[in-house]
Amino acid sequence: xxxxxxxxxxxxxxxxxxxTFRCDPISEHNRLYWYRQTLGQGPEFLTYFQxxxxxxxxxxxxxxFSAERPKGSFSTLEIQRTEQGDSAMYLCAxxxxxxxxxxxxxxxRLTVL
Amino acid sequence: EDKVxxxxxxxxxxxxxxxxxxCSYEVTNFRSLLWYKQEKKAPTFLFMLTSSGIxxxxxxxxxxxxxxxxxxxxxxxxxxxxxxxxxxCAVGMEYGNKLVFGAxxxxxxxx
Numbered sequence: 153x154x155x156x157x158x159x160x161x162x163x164x165x166x167x168x169x170x171x172t173f174r175c176d177p178i179s180e181h182n183r184l185y186w187y188r189q190t191l192g193q194g195p196e197f198l199t200y201f202q203x204x205x206x207x208x209x210x211x212x213x214x215x216x217f218s219a220e221r222p223k224g225s226f227s228t229l230e231i232q233r234t235e236q237g238d239s240a241m242y243l244c245a246x247x248x249x250x251x252x253x254x255x256x257x258x259x260x261r262l263t264v265l
Numbered sequence: 266e267d268k269v270x271x272x273x274x275x276x277x278x279x280x281x282x283x284x285x286x287x288c289s290y291e292v293t294n295f296r297s298l299l300w301y302k303q304e305k306k307a308p309t310f311l312f313m314l315t316s317s318g319i320x321x322x323x324x325x326x327x328x329x330x331x332x333x334x335x336x337x338x339x340x341x342x343x344x345x346x347x348x349x350x351x352x353x354c355a356v357g358m359e360y361g362n363k364l365v366f367g368a369x370x371x372x373x374x375x376x
Contacts, residue, residue, distance in 0.1 A: 156307075183362070194269075194353050194366030195308070208362050243307065252297060252357065254364065256307035 154178060156257035158244050164263045165234055172230045173260040177246030184227050185254060186219055187243040188212070195243055201227060234264045267292040271354050271367035279375050282344050286370045288354030289336040298330055298337050299364065301353040308353055311339070344374045 157176045165171050177184050182203050187195035198217070200208040203224035213219075216234075221227040231238055241261050245254035268291045278284055290298065297315045301308035312321045314330035314337060321328050325344075330337045341348055351371050355364040 185363070187366075192368065194355070194368050195364075197363035197365070200362045202362075210363070253299065253310045253313055254308075255310070258306045 156244055156246050156255055158242075158257040158260050160260055161258065162261045162263075164265065166265050167236060168233055170230065170232045171234060171262060172228055173242050173244075173262075175227045175229070175244030175257060176225070177227070177244070178255055179225075181246035181248050181255070182224065183247045183249070184221055185245045185247075186227070186229050187245065189241045189243055189259070190239075198229075198242075231262070234262075236264045238262060239264045267356070267358070267365045269354055269356050269365050269367035271352075271370050273370060274368070275371035275373070277373045277375060278344055280344060280346060282374075283340065283342045284344060284372060286339040286341075286352050286354075286372070287336060288338070288367055290354075290356045290365075291335065292356050292358055292365060294359035295332065295335075295356060296359045297357040299355045299357065300328055300337075300339050301355065303351040303353055303369070304349075311352075341372075344372075346374050346376050348372060349374045 159174045184201045186198040189195045199219045201221040216232045219229045241259040243259045245256045272287045299313045300311040312328045317332040325342045328339045351369040353369045355366045
């Protein structure tokens with residue numbers, strides 16, 4: 153499968169714990185995006201990388217959130233000191249040009265108890 | 266603030282019906298409007314529209330953009346149960362790299 157892959161697909165954690173999600177984009181795509189989706193809402197933009205550079209961050213991304221793409225390939229999204237309001241689907245997407253067609257992964261669903 | 270509004274929020278139709286989904290937007294520096302279909306997994310791309318009045322078609326699905334009135338419609342003819350999904354509209358801006366999504370329209374097609 154040469155699509156966007158995300159891991160883990162599901163994560164249940166207790167409030168206050170740290171979690172990390174990984175995204176492997178389509179290999180020839182240099183643009184990588186993280187979005188968050190809650191029930192009944194469309195995806196909300198979190199952050200964008202072009203190669204290894206993080207070029208745009210939403211104000212939704214509090215200081216508990218950090219994202220990296222160290223070698224311009226895979227990316228990680230870490231949430232520190234999780235809160236119940238962080239429960240959502242975290243979607244990763246990649247593209248070769250933007251902001252056009254994005255190819256989404258199947259998401260990492262986070263449940264904070 | 267950039268805004269994308271979809272209507273209706275949900276609808277239920279019978280197989281064979283034709284449906285029209287609406288998307289209106291208020292954004293700065295519009296560049297493109299995209300439609301995605303989301304079943305239980307990742308959103309999958311349907312159309313990207315950048316020019317007014319030019320219909321894009323793919324099988325039973327078609328879409329058109331009106332940049333003067335700031336809206337787009339997605340038509341699905343001869344609906345099938347496999348069309349049941351959430352249909353998302355998103356807008357890309359000339360400057361910046363994000364897409365702004367609407368909340369989606371939930372379509373359920375009954376057999």
